[in-house]
Every structure is written in structure tokens, then in C-alpha cells.
Amino acid sequence: MEAIASIVTASALGFFARLYMLRTDYRQYPSYPQGYVIHLSLGLIASLLGAVAVPALLMKDYTAATFLALAATQFREVRKIERETLSNLEPMELIPRGNAYIEGIARVFEARNYLAGGTALLTSIVVLGLGKYWSLIIAVMGGIVTGLGCMWLLNRMMLGPKVGDLSHVRAAQIRFDGPLLMVEDIVIMNVGLEAARKQLLQEGIGVLVEPKDPDSKATLANLGQRQAILHDVSSLLGVKMDVGEPEFVPLLRRHPVTGALGMAIVPAEKNTAALLEAIRRTPVLEASIRKPLASRAGRLADTHRE
Numbered sequence: 001m002e003a004i005a006s007i008v009t010a011s012a013l014g015f016f017a018r019l020y021m022l023r024t025d026y027r028q029y030p031s032y033p034q035g036y037v038i039h040l041s042l043g044l045i046a047s048l049l050g051a052v053a054v055p056a057l058l059m060k061d062y063t064a065a066t067f068l069a070l071a072a073t074q075f076r077e078v079r080k081i082e083r084e085t086l087s088n089l090e091p092m093e094l095i096p097r098g099n100a101y102i103e104g105i106a107r108v109f110e111a112r113n114y115l116a117g118g119t120a121l122l123t124s125i126v127v128l129g130l131g132k133y134w135s136l137i138i139a140v141m142g143g144i145v146t147g148l149g150c151m152w153l154l155n156r157m158m159l160g161p162k163v164g165d166l167s168h169v170r171a172a173q174i175r176f177d178g179p180l181l182m183v184e185d186i187v188i189m190n191v192g193l194e195a196a197r198k199q200l201l202q203e204g205i206g207v208l209v210e211p212k213d214p215d216s217k218a219t220l221a222n223l224g225q226r227q228a229i230l231h232d233v234s235s236l237l238g239v240k241m242d243v244g245e246p247e248f249v250p251l252l253r254r255h256p257v258t259g260a261l262g263m264a265i266v267p268a269e270k271n272t273a274a275l276l277e278a279i280r281r282t283p284v285l286e287a288s289i290r291k292p293l294a295s296r297a298g299r300l301a302d303t304h305r306e
Contacts, residue, residue: 002136003055006127007048009140013147014047014120015040020151021112021158039109042078046071046113050120054128075113082106094241095234095250100224100287107286108158115154123147163209163229164280166216167261171272172208174201174264184208186255186262196247200264203240205272207279209252209261214298215291217259222288226252226261229282236278238268 022039049071056063083106090096097105127143134142163169172184176197181188183206191197209229211217219225230250241248250265267275292298 002128002131002139003058005136005140006055006124006131006143007051009127009143010051010120010124010147011044011047013123013144013151014050014116015044017119017147017151017154018043018047018112018116021115021155039112042075042113043116046075046117047120050117051124053121054124058128071117075110078113079106079110082109093231094239094243095231096227097231098224098227100222100285101228101231103287104228104283104285111158115158118154119147119150122150160286161284162280163220163225163282163284166219166284167212168210169276169279170208170210171276172206172262174204174206176201181264183253183262183264186253186260188251188253188262188264191247193247199240200247200266203270204264204266205270205275207263207265207275209263209279211259213293215293218290218292219284219288220261221254221259222285222290225285225288226254228285228288229261229263229279232282233263233265233267233275233278237265237271237275240266240268 018040022036022043049068053068083102086097086102086105087099090102123143123146126146127139130139130142175182176191177187179190179192179197181191181197181200186208191200209220211220230252234250239248239250248266250263252261252263254261263279265275
């Protein structure tokens with residue numbers, strides 16, 4: 001009876017953990033309802049595997065480890081499927097996500113299945129452990145509390161740094177030096193049409209993203225990270241452009257000395273505060289993180305900066 005209660009409770013908590021981590025936001029992925037069905041089904045499978053692992057081992061059924069290894073292989077396939085799906089959708093985006101952003105999303109969806117299984121596994125351990133000394137009801141209640149706490153803790157651990165944690169983001173002046181569009185002293189692009197220059201000055205917003213330290217400078221220099229910022233901002237505020245209008249494509253250019261990023265954008269909603277907040281809340285991609293200060297050469301380079 002304890003084993004059945006453990007499996008049912010752990011499976012339910014693992015499934016709810018996956019449901020808690022599944023939501024459609026401004027990135028519009030996963031889609032509703034087909035994407036929900038796929039991911040919740042995989043989450044339920046992961047939860048069942050995590051829930052039955054401990055009871056199976058207690059019964060000396062060591063083949064359970066084989067099933068866990070097989071599940072890990074299948075969850076790795078989830079990353080591949082997500083990567084292929086998003087890559088196929090990429091040409092339809094006005095402002096693409098970029099390969100680094102796609103890879104980050106694919107990794108997250110794989111990891112969330114492991115988190116669902118981990119929640120179920122810990123819940124099962126607590127239920128079986130408490131069941132040896134307390135009544136079944138108390139054991140189940142303890143398992144529920146453990147599962148909810150694990151759900152919250154693991155989800156918090158999945159939250160990585162944001163661009164705002166690495167940099168100072170502020171509004172900056174847009175101007176022209178002849179045909180060159182400038183954000184303060186950073187050259188963005190060459191704009192030849194007079195009408196386009198006028199619209200950029202009237203409706204455009206300039207932003208300066210200044211890294212806080214050498215590690216941040218190296219991270220923000222990554223092209224994938226820059227593309228992720230452009231995609232998120234365009235998704236949230238929209239852009240006044242269509243296919244074949246290169247003058248209004250939002251761009252992020254880097255100052256070669258300071259490493260600051262200058263952005264010029266003509267958003268559909270001209271709201272500077274919202275734009276700055278969107279940039280600050282853009283996630284820092286795993287693939288873009290660099291830590292030169294962790295090496296001796298990087299520390300020496302930082303020490304001898306003029």
C-alpha cells in the first residue's frame with residue numbers, strides 16, 4: 001500500500017512540477033494546445049519513471065535503472081526535436097532568434113523533464129521514508145510538502161542571469177553624422193534615404209548597454225546574445241518595419257574599446273521605459289557566457305588596462 005501511495009503521490013507532484021514550468025510567454029513557444037500536449041505527456045512519463053525508481057529498487061528490481069537510462073536517451077531526443085522545430089520556424093521571424101537562443105530553449109525543455117522526474121523521485125523517497133515511522137496520511141502529506149518545495153526550488157535554480165545583471169542599460173541619443181546613424185559615439189549603419197533618416201530621428205529610440213566588468217563585456221560581445229536581445233525587444237514592443245526595409249531593422253553595434261552596445265530601433269510602441277526593461281530582462285544565454293577573469297591571463301589583462 002505504501003508503494004502505491006508513493007507512486008501516485010510522486011507522479012502527481014512530478015506532473016504538476018512540469019505543468020508549473022510550462023507556460024507560453026512573449027516568445028510564443030510552446031504553442032497552444034499542441035505543444036502543451038506534447039510536453040505534458042513527456043512530463044508525465046518522466047514523473048512516472050522518477051516515482052517508480054525507489055519502490056523498484058527496494059524490491060530489488062534492478063532493471064529499473066535500465067529504464068531510467070532509456071528515458072534519459074529519449075529526453076535527449078526532446079532537445080533535438082525542439083531545435084529542429086524552432087530552426088524550421090526561424091525564416092518566418094522578422095527578427096530571428098539566432099542559433100544560440102534556439103539551442104538555449106531546446107536545452108531548457110530537455111532539462112525540465114529531468115526536473116519533473118527529480119521532483120517525483122524526492123517525493124517518493126520522503127513518502128516511503130516517513131511511511132516506516134508514521135501513518136500513511138502523514139507520509140503522503142510530507143511527500144506533498146516536499147514535492148511543492150522541490151518544485152519551487154528547482155524552478156528557481158533554472159532562472160539564470162539577465163542582461164540587466166551584467167550591464168547598465170540607459171537611453172542614448174540618436175543622431176546622424178552625414179549618412180551614418182550614430183548612438184552617441186557608436187556607428188550603427190549607413191542610411192542613404194532622407195525619408196528614412198527623418199523617421200529614425202522622429203520615431204527611433206537609442207539605447208546604450210554598458211557592461212559592468214570584463215566578464216560582462218566578453219559575454220555581451222557574443223553575437224548570439226546580441227541577437228537574443230534584438231529578438232526579445234522586437235517581440236515585446238514590435239517594430240515598424242517589413243520585409244525588404246533594411247533601414248528599420250534594429251541593430252546592436254559594439255564599441256571596440258569600451259565594449260558598450262549601442263542599439264537603434266523604431267518600435268511599434270515608442271515607450272523608452274518599456275524598451276529598457278525589455279533589454280534588462282533578456283536572459284543571458286548559456287552559450288554566450290564568458291569569464292576571462294577566471295583565468296590568470298584574463299586577470300593580468302584586466303590589471304594592465306589603461
